[in-house]
Amino acid sequence: MDQPASDNLADLAATELLALYARRAVSPVAVARAVIARAEAREPHLHALYAFAPEAALAAAHASEARWMRGEALPLDGVPVTIKENIATKGVPMPLGTAARDDAAPSPADAPATARLREDGAVIFSATTMPDYGMLSSGLSSFHPLTRNPWDLARGPGGSSAGSGAAAAAGYGPIHLGTDIGGSIRLPASWCGVVGHKPSHGRVPLDNAFYGRCAGPLTRTVADAALAMRAISRPDDRDPTGLPPADLPWLDLDGIDLKGLRLGLVMEAGAGLPLDPGNRAVIEAAAALLAQAGASVTPVPAFLTQEMLDGLDRFWRQRASLDIDALDEARRARVLPFIRDWAAGGRDLSGAAVFHGMAQMAAMRDAALAAIRPFDFLIGPVSPNPPFPAEHASPTNDPARAMHHIAYTVPFNMSEQPAVSVPAGFTPDGLPVGLQIVGRRFDDVGVLRLARAFERIRPALRPWPGVA
Template identity: 55%
Template sequence: MSETDLTISELRRRFAEKSLSPLEYWLALEKHIDRWEPTICALYAFDRDAARRQAKASTDRWWRGETLGLLDGIPVTLKELIATKGQPVPLGTRATELKPATEDAPVAARLREDGAVIFAKTTCPDYGMLSSGLSSFHHLTRNPWDVTQNPGGSSAGASAAAAAGYGPLHIGTDIGGSVRLPAGWTGIFGFKPSHGRIPVDPYYVGRCAGPMTRTVDDAALAMATLSRPDWRDGTSLPPNDLDWTSLPVGVEGLTIGLMLDAGCGLAVEDEILAAVEQAAFRFEQAGAKIVPVQPVLSRSMLDGLDAFWRSRFWGDIETLDEERRKSILPYIYSWALGAAGISGVEAVRGFNQTIEMRKSCGRLFSEVDAVLSPTNPIVSYPADWASPTNDPARPFEHICFTVPWNMSEQPAASINCGFSKSGMPIGLQIVGPRFDDLSVLGLSKAFETWTGGVTSWPQPPIS
């Protein structure tokens, strides 16, 4: 194993025994990133000098035995939408006027408190409104498993960086699947916690932040830092005493729903169905009761959400001058224009469909302890497509397995459960009851233990 493949726990052990320092690790990781980055373009605001200073300061703290927290010296990236003081937040689009952020967002603040080495932001599409690595501001982000293919999004750069081994921890955001979808398409572990578990600013209906890692343990360990409350998020959950380092991994006696039909959207490809069914069989072998369950999403719910999101987004960009509006990625601008004819009453009716999703999810979880489903309905799609349909009139056909759990505020994760004949990763989604984040992490850890996880990751191009 290369030093650049070490987990957070392994790094902490090496730092403590002084067989590797945070600065030595960072310098090795920097070279690894340099080999990959020209090809996959995962980063924005990559600051080597700042990273070296942070790593040197952490090295000094480890030497003195005065570390700040669990993530002291651990390199981490933040999705570009997560503000860091002094850096602009382009929102993935050329339409944004670049102004330095005046303060760290909650996630960035928690990481700095614990001494993490924040070395870059990661790319996202315009306004985070695509499941794609395509942006009018950033270079095209590609999937390390096959650079002709898309990493998904909107946490595109975070997923590509994790799969390519840019350190053990990357933070994305998720309002309809933007952590889990790209995690599925890049073979990593992506965790969307219960709403409010990780404070975000600005917060919004369904919007969460979550860790994107190669292992379940790395994501769980990061939660101890990321889940500290912040007053700026009005939905921030109270302080918790959850033991993020000791996950429950037993499944015997659980009733787990198997959802193979999302209710609408793109049909699930056969290779994905087979991989998810095989994953469910592993849970059954371990003592869980697997029961088929019906979809929680309907066409009217998805169309209502589309109308609501279009209206909200049109309100955000309506005041931009014509030149700035025209600089938005055409796919997204075309989608937003559809809101011009939506009335306020229709927009509210659309919002009401998020409540219907919540009710539907709650009804299902009165009968089951957890749910398994595909994360993504298709194996992959071209790198330069704006979405899996590449059609702004059908923008959300791929989020039907993921978006209901944002609206119901339940924890959900994507973990690799196999590979397609073309060599692309396949994601299994695991969903748990509201606030029971540890159960989702525990089920994910159990599955990772049974399968051994991904053991062979993409290698950088030969220079």
């Protein structure tokens, strides 16, 4: 079952808005004003937005309204969206969440995903916040104000798509773009109680592709994630890793039968933090629901090792240390101290150590692909822990264990598989918990179909959070 409907236009799904626009029942201008009012009311508490541009959004909404009135509406015409700060929006600086880049110049062009949304008539009204260089699962940044979780302002929203997750949960419109290189879409989606889709590698073109890096939507519904994917998955030759163009049935979310579906249940990560009992209970209940609906659910042994996770950590520390050491002394001093301390661990690594770390990323890939081979999908936790204190840089708040919370998510970045976090329930403290659904490589539509099937059978969720 879905969460209770709201009578505020800012809370409506993109699918609902498009239907209302088509009937001339609601204007894109009225929706833009509702989203702007929601953001202005909640931003003093949440700090999810960067480069908030209400006047530009209203101008775009008026243009959208005119297209609808002429019968020339585009596929996402009038739907409000936000774009994570590290996905370029023409004219908006890209400081990458760090005060070391506080003088970043305006971006000269839209990134591929931004361009596709604009081409489809979406109303881009703000960028969203992220931590320094996107290297934290936190809303803590040396450049942006501290981003908080709408469900509990004492907790963080996760990251690095911190503002995207908080904005989606708070009702700043229906579609929010994030990026994910180790869990940065799925973790904030889980901790903020929204849907977060990490596509197959190369499915959504990037103009700065890297190992495991993907862009994808954070939304309140699976159907809205599919709408976003239909737009942002269109090809762009700026991405050398992009998949061949494919006319996928993104909006056909009913094409899956739970009966006889083979699901592998990954409850133990094999490395990192232990699974919190509250999170475990929610995921076990979700697996039981799918089994009751006819799916075959089989436990899968842990396939990640601490050596794999540590190797990945060494590789990324060394890369970060090169970036930070290239800065002048004044700029280095502006980088978040946690990031400086974490990156320092990579400064003196030997070439052999870094190569071994990179090899562990490949080992992670092979282990993840082997784990799914007997199954149609894998399911399990997104995160081992509930949302953590907003002021902490990570669940451990320890640079020596900076990646111990991504053991459930990062293998599927390395294996290039699609994975989605879909809201599954709440901890005893009332904090959201997401179920991760992982598909075979390139089966993005299948992952979204299973997520939608689960959406339909899960118990009713709590109303969306207000902000005191």
